Amino acid sequence: MYLSQDAEDAALVRRVLAGDMAAFEVLVVRYQRPLFTVASRMLGSREDAADATQNALVRIFENLGTFDPGRRFFSWSYRIVVNECLNVLRARRSEGTAGEPMLAPIAFEQVAAAERRVAVQRALMELAPELRAVMVLRHYGGLSYEQISEALGGVPVKTVKSRLHTARQRLGRVLLGWQER
């Protein structure tokens, strides 16, 4: 019988809650890559992203009993990983380890792919965390406005749209030389 991904996730959660650790491993395999990608874009560091993702996966397990099967498991998971990332960013700020200098607009499309990767990640890191989270969840997580709202703990959809627009404008200016409109 065909089950949607959401229904499959809900069934896996039920099995974990019944004590089936193999079901949790299926969830980890299914979601570790997208969660890690989001963490990596949010934090700009593979090492920190790995720690944040691992913390998030443990917290997902710990809190699985509170998961509402009427909601999407992946949105709920993204919420946990985004919160982990925000805490890492706050800790960095208090330790004074954040803050690459602002980039000047570059001839983005004329440089090599490796340089473009560095430029994009740096441009993302220049965004305020709340803008970065929306941009990352939309572009790299593929979430809809409503799913982003859910993943950010109920931020209004209108705010999601506004942040996404602002984030795009800033990235466009830094990477592609968009003019202020």
Place this chain on the structure above:
Amino acid sequence: MNLKRVDELIDARRDGTLGAGAEAELNTLIDRNPEARRRVQDLARLSDALDVLEEEQPPAMMPGVLQRISELPARRPAARVIQWMPRSVNGGGMVMAKKVMFGVAAVAALVLISVAITGYPHVNSSGTLGAISAAKRAQAPQINAADVKTTDPQVQEFLQSDTFDRLVKDSNVKKMLSDPGVRAMLADAGIQSAIKGRAFQAAIADANIQTALSSKALQSMLADSAFVAAFSKADFCAALAKGDLQSALASAGIQSGLAKSDLEAAFAKDNISSALASSALQTALADANIQAALAQSGFRDMLASSNMMAALSSSAFNAALQSKAFTASLSSSQFVSAFSRQ
């Protein structure tokens, strides 16, 4: 030209959720408006640019995750709920669950109301921490981030966030601010002192706390007349001001507990706020033993457990909340004794 609208239509098309009317609107915009056409091209270029960062293969994560899970106090959340709930029906566990609920609710209330009304942590011109005077609060309960000065960058960030903005503009919060009992409570020296604590500052900066603060369910609960009445009573006030509660506030357990979606749903239930108004509960909350229990790590671990959160949202728990005998039991010496052993 509304570029945001173009963005919205393009996103909907990409998500496959663009209806016929919106599709026609987008096509018309592209056909007739050069700026819209340029925006579509710009978004495509930006998307291509961002795609240079591909999805990443994470390092091996499973062994570390499983190892950490094996070290957790309870590896099977559901199993622990099953074992715990029958005891709850007999009284002990259920009472514990209720206390945890109120403990978390009280902490959330303290954070929310203090931030909304006092603009914590206010720093005066001499650089020392202080709070907006009771008189000023009474006259001008609405504040904004500009009213608040702090040297803590994390708190400053929060004060400039959408969460804080929504909080101070929320109609329920405004209604609460107009309650004389609440204003009197906030003038209490113990509460003022608690607000200035370092634990409180750390909690404010935590992402989970901030998520909880943005919960509509929590804000609705705080606007409930029964809850407001409870909050303005002396015993409840004294309980909130105790140092142990402040210590508990800084714990990962409480912060994690505040982020639970089921807890938010529980906050929204009428019977929770009604129960909060009971004098028996307030007496129990003010008890020294309960305050001591709040400071214990075991209690905090329990708060963090998914079993506890599942239990709190169970129908059995909610049925018990309706019982007068149950509410009355909160102030019994046996309950206090059991609670303080945790």
